[in-house]
Every structure is written in C-alpha cells, then in structure tokens.
Amino acid sequence: MIAVQAHETAHDKERFQLLVDAVTDYAIYMLDPSGIIASWNSGAQRFKGYVESEILGEHFSRFYTEEDRAAGLPQRVLETAAREGKFETEAWRVRKDGTRFWAHVVIDPIRDAKGNLLGFAKITRDLTERRKAEEALRESEQRFRLLVQGVTDYAIYMLDPEGYVSNWNPGAQRIKGYSEDEIRGQHFSRFYTEEDRATGLPQRALQIARREGKFEAEGWRLRKDGTRFWANVVIDPIYNDQKRLIGFAKITRDITERRNAEEALAQAQAALFQSQKMETVGQLTGGIAHDFNNLLTIIVNNLDLLTRSVTGARETRLIESAQHAAERGAQLTQQLLAFSRRQPLQSxxxxxxxxxxxxxxxxxxxxxxxxxxxxxxxxxxxxxxxxxxxxxxxxxxxxxxxxxxxxxxxxxxxxxxxxxxxxxxxxxxxxxxxxxxxxxxxxxxxxxxxxxxxxxxxxxxxxxxxxxxxxxxxxxxxxxxxxxxxxxxxxxxxxxxxxxxxxxxxxGEGQETGDEEQSDTVRPARDSAGTVLIVEDEPAVLEVATEIFDSLGYDVLTAKDALGAIAVLETDTLIDVLFSDVVMPNGMNGVELSRKARQLRPRIKVLLASGYPMSALPSEGFDNGVSFISKPYRWTELADKLRSLRTST
CATH class of the missing domain: 3.30.565.10 (Histidine kinase-like ATPase, C-terminal domain)
Known part of the structure; x- marks a missing residue:
C-alpha cells in the first residue's frame, strides 16, 4: 500500500513538472530560502535567455538591474514575501544578453506542514509590449493635452453625458472668463442666454449631437461678467469601446468681430443700394419735373393772357380756379426738384x-x-x-x-x-x-x-x-x-x-444771415425793348413765349434749336435779347449758345429758361448780361427779368 502511494506521488510530481514546463508565457521557477534558483521552466528560458544548466544554482538577483542590486532590493523582496506571505510588483528586469524587459513579478513563500520555510515560488511575466503600448498611449494623451491646453483661440472642454463640465482649457478661460476651478462640475447651460435656456436649447443641443453625431450652430453666449459674444459652437458625442456614451466634446469660438464686420458690410451694401436707388429715382423725378414745368409754363401763361381779355364773373372764377390748380402743380414740381436735389438753395x-x-x-x-x-x-x-x-x-x-x-x-x-x-x-x-x-x-x-x-x-x-x-x-x-x-x-x-x-x-463759426427781402409786387414792362430771339424746341412753349413777348411790346424772332439761332444772329443785326431754353436737341445747349451769341453780339442780353433749377445747370456763362428764369414762368416774372437785364451794364 505504501509503495502504491509513493508511486502515485511521484507520478503527480511528474505531471506537475510537465505542466510547468509547458507554460511558455510565464517564467515559473523555485528559489531556496537564500534565493538560489532550484528549478527552471521553458517560459523562463524563453524570455530570460538562460537554459536550465546555466542558471540552476545561481542567485536570482542577477535578473535585477544594477541599481536595484545596489539598493539591496532582491533581499528585501524575499523578506517581504516571507513576512507577508506574498510579494508582487512591476519593474525592470535584465535578460542574459543585458537587455531589459518590463516584468510583472509574484513571489510566494513555500513552507512545510510545520511552517518551516523551504524556499520560494517565483512567477514572472514579460509585459514590455503592454507597457510600450501604455506609454505610447500616455504620451499621445499628454501631447493631446498639451495641444488642447496650448489653444487659446478656441474654448475646448469636455461634458459628461448630463452636460456638466469635466475639464477646461485656457482658450475657454480666455473667452468665457471662468477658471477651471470655478467651472468644473457646473452645467454648461450657464453659458446660454436666458431666452435660450427658457426654450430648452442646451438640452436640445445635446440630444441632436447624440442622435445625429454632431451639433453645430451660431448664437449668443454669455461670459462670466454677463456680457454677450457671438459664438460658433460644435458639440460631438464621445463613445467608449463598448459604444457607450461617456460624454461630449465641445468647441466654442468667439466670432463676434467677424459678425460685426459682416453686419457692417451688409449695412454698407444696403446703404449703397438705397443710395443708388434714390439717385436713380431722383434723376427720373428731375426729368419729370423739367417736362412738367414746360407744360405748366404753357398753362399758367395762357391763363394769365386770358385774364386780360375776360370780363365775365363766371369765366374769371373758372380761370382763377385753373390758376390755383396750376400753382399747386408748380408746388408739386418744386417738391420733386427738392427730392432730386435740383432745387435752388439760398444757403x-x-x-x-x-x-x-x-x-x-x-x-x-x-x-x-x-x-x-x-x-x-x-x-x-x-x-x-x-x-x-x-x-x-x-x-x-x-x-x-x-x-x-x-x-x-x-x-x-x-x-x-x-x-x-x-x-x-x-x-x-x-x-x-x-x-x-x-x-x-x-x-x-x-x-x-x-x-x-x-x-x-x-x-x-x-x-x-x-x-x-x-x-x-x-x-x-x-x-x-x-x-x-x-x-x-x-x-x-x-x-x-x-x-x-x-x-x-x-x-464752428459763422453768422446767421437773413433772407433778402423780395418785393411781392411785380410790374410788367410796358415799353418796347426792341427785338427778341426766342429759341425753344417745344412748339407749344414757343407759342406761349411768343405771345408773352408780343404782349410786352417786343418784335419776335424764333428758332427751334441753337444752330438755327446762330444762323439768325449772323444775318439779323437788330437783336437785343436772346431768350433760350437751356436743354435743347442737336448737341448745343442754351448756355453754349449764350457764349456763342455774345461772341457775335457782345452787347446782347441773354435770358435762359429751364425746367431744371439753375443749380443743376452748367455754371459757365452766367456772368453779367446773362440771367435765368425757372419754368413755369409767368409773364409778370418774365417782364421783371427783362427789365433787370435792360438796366444791367
């Protein structure tokens, strides 16, 4: 019976040794109480480099670095294992060729039934590759952290799944005004305006980011001091390896200056468009006013001429009503000229x-x-x-x-x-x-x-x-x-x-000047002043002007344009007054005609008329001997202008 038990025990030990030798990922070996190596498996040979015949009987301290041996670490390790029942650590160890590897070490004391220390069981695993990966990850994280911390133009920070701030970079502090200690653990909704919080925008932003994989928007955000800034915001969800949401990455940029510049540009463009539109309308209304004044000239003066021959009360009342309507039309024309910036101003x-x-x-x-x-x-x-x-x-x-x-x-x-x-x-x-x-x-x-x-x-x-x-x-x-x-x-x-x-x-300086008094009483010229040359391209206006000058005692010559007027001036020597419209066809206008007329007749008096005010006409040519009258003119006004011309030197 005893022989059988001994045989079974030997057999068990053999099987255990076979198991240990089969393990290649772990170095499993025995030490005696002083640290001398008593056994060696294939795993120990694989990553420590020693065959069994080379290492049995050697002290296990040869696996330690020179620094650790100098510090007495191998002996303390055995003392700790014997005293506490186990020693476990991770540290650098040395292979046979002198290279180092990162090892996970466990040492257990082996005792007999009476508690006597028989030696130690030592298990070592090579974790060098894992440590390299961890260090690479740590370095990557550190570089990323330095990158994020170095960014000051963007607020870059993390939120937990509920929206609470978990970290904070200097850009966030610069833009939003909070230090990391102040804001960590606070809900990110405090950066939103009161109106946005009331509508639930912060919560919707996180929901959209989770549902669609991203949330991006622009809007007003609040700084610590309560001031607002216009922000571009991007929120991205963050998932772990198990696809579980662990938080959000939030990037905010202050683009207030860009928005202000865009608004200023939009205002300038709108102002330019409005200015161009008003300028175009002004040119149109100025032209309409000019043509309208020609029509009013005919109406007003025909009515004035009629008053000289009508005696009936009813007819007089009708003419006066028409005159009032014409005067109202003249006022509207002046308002049109005011809008087109062609009204004469006495500044x-x-x-x-x-x-x-x-x-x-x-x-x-x-x-x-x-x-x-x-x-x-x-x-x-x-x-x-x-x-x-x-x-x-x-x-x-x-x-x-x-x-x-x-x-x-x-x-x-x-x-x-x-x-x-x-x-x-x-x-x-x-x-x-x-x-x-x-x-x-x-x-x-x-x-x-x-x-x-x-x-x-x-x-x-x-x-x-x-x-x-x-x-x-x-x-x-x-x-x-x-x-x-x-x-x-x-x-x-x-x-x-x-x-x-x-x-x-x-x-800054200047003295107020009053308007010169003008007489409200206009007296028509009754005496004959000689011969007038009337130049007008509108037949109806020419006819009315002819009637007025004839009623004032003038001999009348006419021309339809400047070239025709020059032909008359060159052949007729008895012309005292040139009365011309300013705007005429065939290239030469009234101002140019007046200069040509005074070259041919230095003593001739010139009176120019236009539906445009004088301020809108060329200034050259309006010197002594040249006067101007606005359409619609009345025969009494025309008479006063002619009298002034006649008395001027």
Whole structure:
C-alpha cells in the first residue's frame, strides 16, 4: 500500500513538472530560502535567455538591474514575501544578453506542514509590449493635452453625458472668463442666454449631437461678467469601446468681430443700394419735373393772357380756379426738384436753435391740440450751412407726418445735439467724416414696419388715405438734407413710434444771415425793348413765349434749336435779347449758345429758361448780361427779368 502511494506521488510530481514546463508565457521557477534558483521552466528560458544548466544554482538577483542590486532590493523582496506571505510588483528586469524587459513579478513563500520555510515560488511575466503600448498611449494623451491646453483661440472642454463640465482649457478661460476651478462640475447651460435656456436649447443641443453625431450652430453666449459674444459652437458625442456614451466634446469660438464686420458690410451694401436707388429715382423725378414745368409754363401763361381779355364773373372764377390748380402743380414740381436735389438753395450759416425757436409757433399750430410738442434745445450749438426756409419746410413736413401718425394724440419731441462721425460710421452713411449737428424728430405714434420705413422717402409713396397726402413731403426732406451735404435716417417700430434723425455738417463759426427781402409786387414792362430771339424746341412753349413777348411790346424772332439761332444772329443785326431754353436737341445747349451769341453780339442780353433749377445747370456763362428764369414762368416774372437785364451794364 505504501509503495502504491509513493508511486502515485511521484507520478503527480511528474505531471506537475510537465505542466510547468509547458507554460511558455510565464517564467515559473523555485528559489531556496537564500534565493538560489532550484528549478527552471521553458517560459523562463524563453524570455530570460538562460537554459536550465546555466542558471540552476545561481542567485536570482542577477535578473535585477544594477541599481536595484545596489539598493539591496532582491533581499528585501524575499523578506517581504516571507513576512507577508506574498510579494508582487512591476519593474525592470535584465535578460542574459543585458537587455531589459518590463516584468510583472509574484513571489510566494513555500513552507512545510510545520511552517518551516523551504524556499520560494517565483512567477514572472514579460509585459514590455503592454507597457510600450501604455506609454505610447500616455504620451499621445499628454501631447493631446498639451495641444488642447496650448489653444487659446478656441474654448475646448469636455461634458459628461448630463452636460456638466469635466475639464477646461485656457482658450475657454480666455473667452468665457471662468477658471477651471470655478467651472468644473457646473452645467454648461450657464453659458446660454436666458431666452435660450427658457426654450430648452442646451438640452436640445445635446440630444441632436447624440442622435445625429454632431451639433453645430451660431448664437449668443454669455461670459462670466454677463456680457454677450457671438459664438460658433460644435458639440460631438464621445463613445467608449463598448459604444457607450461617456460624454461630449465641445468647441466654442468667439466670432463676434467677424459678425460685426459682416453686419457692417451688409449695412454698407444696403446703404449703397438705397443710395443708388434714390439717385436713380431722383434723376427720373428731375426729368419729370423739367417736362412738367414746360407744360405748366404753357398753362399758367395762357391763363394769365386770358385774364386780360375776360370780363365775365363766371369765366374769371373758372380761370382763377385753373390758376390755383396750376400753382399747386408748380408746388408739386418744386417738391420733386427738392427730392432730386435740383432745387435752388439760398444757403447761409444759421444757428439751428434760433431757426427752430423762430419757427416754434408754426410747428405748435401744425401739431394741433392733441399732440404734446417738446423741444430739447441746447444753449450753444454749432452753425449749419443751409437754406433757412427749406430747413423750416423740412421740419414742418416731419412734424405734420408725426402728427398724422398720432391720430389720438401723443408726444412729439424735437431735439438738437452734435456728433463726430468716424471714417467707418461715415462710410456706412456715404458722407464725409467729421462733426455734424444732429436734429431728431421723435413721435410716439403708430410706427412702421421695416418695409414701409425703407420706402418713406420715395416720391409719391404714402400710407395715408387717398386725398390725405401726396407722398412728397418726406421726399422734400430727403432731397433738402442730402443736397445740404447731410444724411437722414429712420428708426421705427410698429406700435412704438418713429424717430427721424437728420445729420447736417457742423460749422464752428459763422453768422446767421437773413433772407433778402423780395418785393411781392411785380410790374410788367410796358415799353418796347426792341427785338427778341426766342429759341425753344417745344412748339407749344414757343407759342406761349411768343405771345408773352408780343404782349410786352417786343418784335419776335424764333428758332427751334441753337444752330438755327446762330444762323439768325449772323444775318439779323437788330437783336437785343436772346431768350433760350437751356436743354435743347442737336448737341448745343442754351448756355453754349449764350457764349456763342455774345461772341457775335457782345452787347446782347441773354435770358435762359429751364425746367431744371439753375443749380443743376452748367455754371459757365452766367456772368453779367446773362440771367435765368425757372419754368413755369409767368409773364409778370418774365417782364421783371427783362427789365433787370435792360438796366444791367
């Protein structure tokens, strides 16, 4: 029986040895109590390099680095294993060829039944490849961390799956104002505006990122100090190897300056488009006004001529009614010319405060009892170079429009101030940079939609009922301000009122000058003044002019264009006055004709007429002996002009 048990024990030991020798991924060997190697398996031979005959009987400390041996580490390892029942660590070990490998080491003490130490079982595993991979990963993570930490133009940080901040880079601190200690653990929704939080935008952003793999948007975000910045935001979900969501990567960039630049460009483009549109409409309306003045010239003067021969009360009343209508037409024409910036202006330096104070009574009367007019006028203000009467007319037009926008009453404020436009702000308005006097007219009326506000200065555009307005009042204001070198703006919100802002170039010094008095009594010339040459390409206008000069006692010669007039001047020596339209066909205009006429007849008097104002015509040629009259003219005005020419030297 004892022999059988001994045989079985020997057999078990043999099988165990075969098992140990078969293991090649682990070095499994025995040490005696002093650390001498007593056994050796194939795994130990594979990655330590020693065959069994070379290593048996050697001390296991030869596997340790020189530094560890010098520090007595091998002996302490055995003492620890014997004392604590186990020793386990990871460290560098040395192969037979002197190369190092990273080892995971476990040492267990072996004791007999009485507890006596028989030696140690040592198991070593080569983890060099794993450690290299871990170090490579660690280095990669470190480089990535340095990269992220080095970025200051972008806020780059992590969120957990619920949206709480888990890390923070310097770019996030620079842009948003929070240090990492302040913000870590806080919910990222604090960066959103109150309006966005109320609509649940932060939560939707995370849901979209999770569902679609990415969320990107632009919008307002908040800094620590409460100020807003315009941000480009990208949120990406992060998944682990098991495809489980572990958080979000969030990148934010402050693009406020870019947005401001884009808005400034859009404003400049809109202003340019509006300016070009108004310029085109202005050219059209100026041409219409010119043609309309030709028609009015015929109507007005035929009516004036009729009054000299009509005696019946009914006929006189009809003619007077027609004259009033023609005068109204002339006023509309002047408003069209004002919009097209072709009205004649009598500009002078004025104190805008004195202008408004002197006109206050008229403005209050125009407001009516339901509107509370308030004036906010400084004690001192720069001068402006404007036509005083046109300034008052523009202000009255604005007041009347404001009054009509407050049918149930309201507050109307006229205020004056000053500003200094920078190059950028002036460029948007297409006016020179520099100091400006600012005149604002603000009401609490119905206000306008953006579409209506963009069209208020267009001729004949009106929101009033039929018969309540011509749509030319604000056109006159626009034309007057721009012709005076200024700028006008509209700020209106539907239901909240309108503010009209006028900017006029400021002049530091100057003295207000009053308008020269002009006589309201015009006396027609009754005496014969000689021969007149009338040059007019419109037959109807030519016919009316001929009638007027004939009624004033002139001998009349006519021509339809400049070339015909020159032919008459070269053959007829008895011409005293040249009366010519300015705009004519066949190349030569009235101004050029006047110069040619004075070369042929140095003493000839020249009177030029046009539906355009004198300010819109070439300035050369208007010297002594040359005068100008605007269409539509009346025969009494024409008589006064001729009398002035005759008395001039």
């Amino acid at each position: 002078a330096l004025h104190d805008p405060v004195r202008l408004i104070e002197g006109f206050e009574t008229v403005l209050r009367r125009a407001c009516g009892e339901a509107v509370n007019l308030q004036l906010s006028l400084p004690s001192r203000i720069s001068m402006i170079n404007v036509d005083g009467a046109q300034f008052e007319a523009a202000l009255l037009n604005l007041v009347v429009n404001a009054r009509d926008a407050m049918p149930d009453g309201g507050d109307l404020t006229i205020a004056i101030g000053e500003t200094n436009l920078t190059e950028d702000r002036a460029a948007i308005r297409s006016i020179p940079a520099g100091p400006y006097v600012v005149v604002t007219v603000k009401d609490t009326g119905m206000g306008m939609t953006p579409d209506v506000a963009s069209r208020v200065f267009e001729p004949f555009f009106t929101t009033k009922e039929v018969g309540k307005g011509t749509g030319l009042g604000l056109s006159q204001v626009y034309g007057f301000i721009t012709q005076s070198g200024g700028h006008i703006e509209v700020d209106s919100t539907l239901g909240q009122g309108t503010t009209i802002t006028m900017l006029l170039p400021a002049h």
